[in-house]
Amino acid sequence: MSAEDNLLKLVEAEEPDENDYRLQEQVGFILRKAHQRHVSIFAAHIADLTPPQFAALAKLRDVGETSQNQLGTLIAMDAATVKGVIDRLKARGLVDLSKHEVDKRRLLVNLTAEGRDAVERLIPLARDITQETLAPLSAKEIATFMKLLAKLA
Amino acid sequence: MSAEDNLLKLVEAEEPDENDYRLQEQVGFILRKAHQRHVSIFAAHIADLTPPQFAALAKLRDVGETSQNQLGTLIAMDAATVKGVIDRLKARGLVDLSKHEVDKRRLLVNLTAEGRDAVERLIPLARDITQETLAPLSAKEIATFMKLLAKLA
DNA sequence: TTGATATCATTTGCATACGAATGAATTCCG
DNA sequence: CGGAATTCATTCGTATGCAAATGATATCAA
Numbered sequence: 001m002s003a004e005d006n007l008l009k010l011v012e013a014e015e016p017d018e019n020d021y022r023l024q025e026q027v028g029f030i031l032r033k034a035h036q037r038h039v040s041i042f043a044a045h046i047a048d049l050t051p052p053q054f055a056a057l058a059k060l061r062d063v064g065e066t067s068q069n070q071l072g073t074l075i076a077m078d079a080a081t082v083k084g085v086i087d088r089l090k091a092r093g094l095v096d097l098s099k100h101e102v103d104k105r106r107l108l109v110n111l112t113a114e115g116r117d118a119v120e121r122l123i124p125l126a127r128d129i130t131q132e133t134l135a136p137l138s139a140k141e142i143a144t145f146m147k148l149l150a151k152l153a
Numbered sequence: 154m155s156a157e158d159n160l161l162k163l164v165e166a167e168e169p170d171e172n173d174y175r176l177q178e179q180v181g182f183i184l185r186k187a188h189q190r191h192v193s194i195f196a197a198h199i200a201d202l203t204p205p206q207f208a209a210l211a212k213l214r215d216v217g218e219t220s221q222n223q224l225g226t227l228i229a230m231d232a233a234t235v236k237g238v239i240d241r242l243k244a245r246g247l248v249d250l251s252k253h254e255v256d257k258r259r260l261l262v263n264l265t266a267e268g269r270d271a272v273e274r275l276i277p278l279a280r281d282i283t284q285e286t287l288a289p290l291s292a293k294e295i296a297t298f299m300k301l302l303a304k305l306a
Numbered sequence: 307t308t309g310a311t312a313t314c315a316t317t318t319g320c321a322t323a324c325g326a327a328t329g330a331a332t333t334c335c336g
Numbered sequence: 337c338g339g340a341a342t343t344c345a346t347t348c349g350t351a352t353g354c355a356a357a358t359g360a361t362a363t364c365a366a
Contacts, residue, residue, distance in 0.1 A: 040354095067345095069343080070344095079344075105345070106344065106345085
């Protein structure tokens with residue numbers, strides 16, 4: 001057997017896909033597509049709010065008044081991003097802002113009555129969105145998937 | 154038992170989470186976080202290219218010359234998005250553009266020599282990125298997760 | 307052939323998303 | 337106490353991501 005043959009065999013045995021890189025099989029690529037699909041389903045059910053905007057409202061419903069930064073932490077948005085989201089919700093009258101009495105750095109965010117009504121109205125639709133997003137999976141698969149996805153996030 | 158008690162019991166029995174909506178448990182929210190984490194891991198390994206930019210280069214390596222729109226389809230980007238990505242890659246000399254001889258609507262995209270070198274150099278890092286993204290899971294869990302994620306995407 | 311339709315690319319507008327820099331206010335610690 | 341470090345918010349710049357509108361070209365069908 002020639003030296004070339006040995007090398008070839010070695011490569012085939014240890015690095016069968018040395019030259020191979022399948023983008024379509026990489027977790028990042030598929031994650032991005034799955035996320036895109038979800039956003040699209042969301043938009044089909046809730047046309048006048050984006051997923052981050054809804055997340056902000058839903059979290060405010062949970063925790064009540066919080067500072068803008070704290071809210072960002074709760075919904076996984078950095079300070080710059082959450083500011084934009086809150087600004088747009090404020091412009092639409094769904095939240096209002098006030099200064100923290102003691103700590104003058106903090107900007108307190110609250111649901112308005114209209115904002116609260118909106119969340120309550122939208123939560124059933126949000127449940128539908130979750131369901132439709134997971135529709136390709138069986139109940140058992142959903143349980144497995146959610147467990148594993150949570151580990152990755 | 155009072156009417157109120159009956160109502161309460163009914164609610165508890167049939168709709169235990171009527172008033173409950175846990176944002177943190179919704180697929181969309183976790184999917185967004187998992188995606189964020191992946192992008193962050195990507196940036197830590199490949200600082201000078203974004204995931205979409207790398208996706209474009211990796212796909213061009215696979216398929217060779219294609220039209221801009223076709224490339225967009227292959228990497229799941231709409232026409233407006235892919236244009237921006239390709240413009241930036243062109244500005245950095247990693248791809249070049251030419252007109253289709255026959256169909257004058259089409260803009261052909263190709264890797265430059267530099268672009269090809271870059272992809273080849275980055276693919277090992279991309280493998281590391283995939284591995285690190287999936288690191289919280291065991292080998293068996295990875296297989297399961299990828300199968301289910303693919304169904305959702 | 308020609309008129310309707312479809313495809314390719316571009317542009318505009320809006321909404322995340324994040325790094326980096328900045329300023330104001332608070333907290334921590336020596 | 338008082339300076340250093342931290343936290344909160346804002347701003348700027350850059351990069352997706354998509355809907356909608358537009359123009360150019362190609363294709364299809366009557």
